Amino acid sequence: MGKLATREAYGDSLKELGDKNQAVVVLDADLSKSTKTVVFAKAHPDRFINVGIAEQNMMGIAAGLAASGKIPFVSTFAMFATGRAFEQVRNSICYPKLNVKVAATHAGLTVGEDGASHQSIEDISLMRSLPNMTVIVPADAEETRQAVEFAAKHNGPVYLRLGRMAVPDVVGEGYQFAHGKALQLADGKDVTLAATGIMVSAALEAAKTLAEEGISARVLNIHTIKPIDRDAIAKAAKETGALVSCEEHSVIGGLGSAVAEVLAETTPAPMERVGVKDTFGESGTPGDLLVKYGLTANDIVAAAKKAISRKA
Amino acid sequence: MADKLTPEQISDLQAKARVIRRNIIAMVSEAKSGHPGGSLSATDILATLYFAEMKVDAKNPQDPLRDRFVLSKGHAAPVLYATLAAKGFFPEEELLTLRKINSRMQGHPSIKDLPGIDMSTGSLGQGLSAASGMALAARMDGRSSRVYAVLGDGELQEGMVWEAAMFAAHYKLDNLTAFVDFNGLQIDGPIEQVMSPLPIPEKWQAFGWNVLQIDGHDHQAIYAALQEAKAHKGRPTVIVAKTVKGKGVCKMENAVDWHGKAPSQQECELFIQELEDLDD
Numbered sequence: 001m002g003k004l005a006t007r008e009a010y011g012d013s014l015k016e017l018g019d020k021n022q023a024v025v026v027l028d029a030d031l032s033k034s035t036k037t038v039v040f041a042k043a044h045p046d047r048f049i050n051v052g053i054a055e056q057n058m059m060g061i062a063a064g065l066a067a068s069g070k071i072p073f074v075s076t077f078a079m080f081a082t083g084r085a086f087e088q089v090r091n092s093i094c095y096p097k098l099n100v101k102v103a104a105t106h107a108g109l110t111v112g113e114d115g116a117s118h119q120s121i122e123d124i125s126l127m128r129s130l131p132n133m134t135v136i137v138p139a140d141a142e143e144t145r146q147a148v149e150f151a152a153k154h155n156g157p158v159y160l161r162l163g164r165m166a167v168p169d170v171v172g173e174g175y176q177f178a179h180g181k182a183l184q185l186a187d188g189k190d191v192t193l194a195a196t197g198i199m200v201s202a203a204l205e206a207a208k209t210l211a212e213e214g215i216s217a218r219v220l221n222i223h224t225i226k227p228i229d230r231d232a233i234a235k236a237a238k239e240t241g242a243l244v245s246c247e248e249h250s251v252i253g254g255l256g257s258a259v260a261e262v263l264a265e266t267t268p269a270p271m272e273r274v275g276v277k278d279t280f281g282e283s284g285t286p287g288d289l290l291v292k293y294g295l296t297a298n299d300i301v302a303a304a305k306k307a308i309s310r311k312a
Numbered sequence: 313m314a315d316k317l318t319p320e321q322i323s324d325l326q327a328k329a330r331v332i333r334r335n336i337i338a339m340v341s342e343a344k345s346g347h348p349g350g351s352l353s354a355t356d357i358l359a360t361l362y363f364a365e366m367k368v369d370a371k372n373p374q375d376p377l378r379d380r381f382v383l384s385k386g387h388a389a390p391v392l393y394a395t396l397a398a399k400g401f402f403p404e405e406e407l408l409t410l411r412k413i414n415s416r417m418q419g420h421p422s423i424k425d426l427p428g429i430d431m432s433t434g435s436l437g438q439g440l441s442a443a444s445g446m447a448l449a450a451r452m453d454g455r456s457s458r459v460y461a462v463l464g465d466g467e468l469q470e471g472m473v474w475e476a477a478m479f480a481a482h483y484k485l486d487n488l489t490a491f492v493d494f495n496g497l498q499i500d501g502p503i504e505q506v507m508s509p510l511p512i513p514e515k516w517q518a519f520g521w522n523v524l525q526i527d528g529h530d531h532q533a534i535y536a537a538l539q540e541a542k543a544h545k546g547r548p549t550v551i552v553a554k555t556v557k558g559k560g561v562c563k564m565e566n567a568v569d570w571h572g573k574a575p576s577q578q579e580c581e582l583f584i585q586e587l588e589d590l591d592d
Contacts, residue, residue, distance in 0.1 A: 025452070049448070049483075057441045057475035064445020067423070067431060069376065070452070072445075087435060088472070092442055096423040096432035 003169050006162040007105040009141035011036025013148040018044045027074045029055050035075040035105045055080040059088035066098035078104035078120035093157050094130045101151045103160040108248035110165045110286035119281040125253025127159040128226040135226040137161040139200035140169045146177035168201045180224045182232035188216035191304045192236035195246035196222045196255045203246050206300035233262045237269035242307035244272045251275035270310035272303035315539045325531040329359040333560045334587050335394035341580035343411040349570040351391035353495040353555040358395040360534040370400035373427040380430040380446045384439020385464035386420040401428035437470025444480045447488035461490045466498030468509035480548040481520030488548040489541040495557035516550045528553025
């Protein structure tokens with residue numbers, strides 16, 4: 001049921017955006033074939049800048065371009081964009097609130113065989129802790145396309161988290177990306193599955209399994225981690241009484257933490273976090289990794305039952 | 313503009329530099345913290361840039377056609393603030409709010425706080441990348457804007473500086489001119505002892521830059537180097553400017569301790585007196 005990887009959608013969207021908007025420039029650090037910025041580079045060679053293997057410099061160059069009125073999209077693997085160049089993103093981009101879009105591909109465990117050194121499972125945590133930064137994790141190709149368009153229009157730094165693997169379409173026809181608003185994909189009354197990125201399709205699958213057992217699950221696609229949709233989460237807590245966060249990221253600092261913060265501050269409810277449990281990953285196929293590290297629809301089903309069992 | 317400054321222009325720059333130096337001492341002393349040594353070493357470079365070379369307008373600080381300046385060694389913020397005040401970007405009195413709560417004079421330069429600041433800096437090694445981005449943007453837009461950056465010599469120990477150096481040469485950014493404020497001292501001691509970045513000119517040469525070496529306190533030499541940089545096509549220029557840390561105040565000159573120490577009120581008065589005596 002795989003359709004398209006979000007990074008593929010990113011490359012195509014970027015090219016289209018470049019056709020319409022002359023201010024858009026794209027930077028890459030010697031990974032343009034993997035990040036798919038090569039599609040933009042072919043169409044707009046005069047607005048594509050390869051900085052070589054130098055991610056820190058890339059962030060600074062983008063800051064200078066943005067300070068001069070350009071809309072730079074910088075692309076590399078999530079590990080290097082957020083980990084290696086963290087301080088550059090913080091001090092040269094977010095602090096001066098410059099209009100730079102950090103599009104990070106190969107996020108999460110499903111980069112696969114490259115193993116722990118390339119599996120970025122801390123990036124949401126790092127990026128959402130930065131003032132002025134907007135954090136978006138698209139769930140499928142269409143959402144990626146619209147997120148890229150939104151990022152170009154939004155004035156300020158944006159982090160777009162993209163994946164390597166093909167993912168099924170989930171947002172459906174006539175979809176309209178709404179910044180900071182969770183998208184309800186299924187309604188339910190017993191539990192809410194709040195998912196982001198590639199875990200949205202797993203959450204939908206889990207909801208089906210739960211329905212077969214008579215448990216009704218609401219599914220929220222939390223595509224914008226920051227600003228997070230506090231209203232939708234509080235409402236879900238009130239109306240379903242239990243939640244499960246689902247992310248291809250560490251359970252520390254990412255979506256799970258963001259949701260827990262909202263619950264604690266608004267509507268306390270039992271919650272379980274599906275994600276990588278404070279450990280590094282390893283080499284393997286994406287499918288095997290998702291099983292081994294507990295990120296499958298079955299894991300979500302189990303977490304949902306546990307959350308429900310904790311209801312007062 | 314001519315390649316040489318007239319004697320009147322030179323004496324005007326010297327007067328400007330004295331005002332800037334006095335304000336550096338006064339503001340750091342009032343703040344009770346800050347970086348006087350590296351501010352005083354870069355004073356003549358900034359005075360020459362802002363009063364003899366750069367196209368900037370205090371009444372229109374965001375003019376897209378302006379020249380840009382990036383103080384990569386952001387801890388020398390006092391020299392930048394004092395220069396911008398002298399240029400009319402904001403009232404001189406405001407300098408005394410340096411590092412205080414609710415002030416626009418942040419400990420390190422911030423775009424969002426102060427007109428005339430083209431890039432937020434403070435964490436070493438990041439400024440040349442931003443300056444390169446600005447130079448590239450000017451070229452993409454067909455603007456004649458030039459971009460200037462001032463780096464510290466100790467700052468050359470940051471690897472990112474060399475990523476930017478490689479980039480600017482590769483992209484032939486001849487509208488970019490960098491200064492290395494070569495005063496030879498960093499917080500923990502002489503640069504050769506802490507972690508030698510020497511030889512500095514040869515390193516930039518190897519990275520593909522046009523390299524000039526001057527006395528960083530000679531306004532005529534600074535000006536001539538700027539003209540040479542402008543005339544040089546196809547490569548960015550770095551001006552390695554030999555300077556004296558703490559220049560202008562005997563007690564501070566070449567003294568490691570004055571990298572990041574504020575003068576007491578008594579010292580402040582003495583130092584300012586010393587600078588005023590130069591006016592005679």
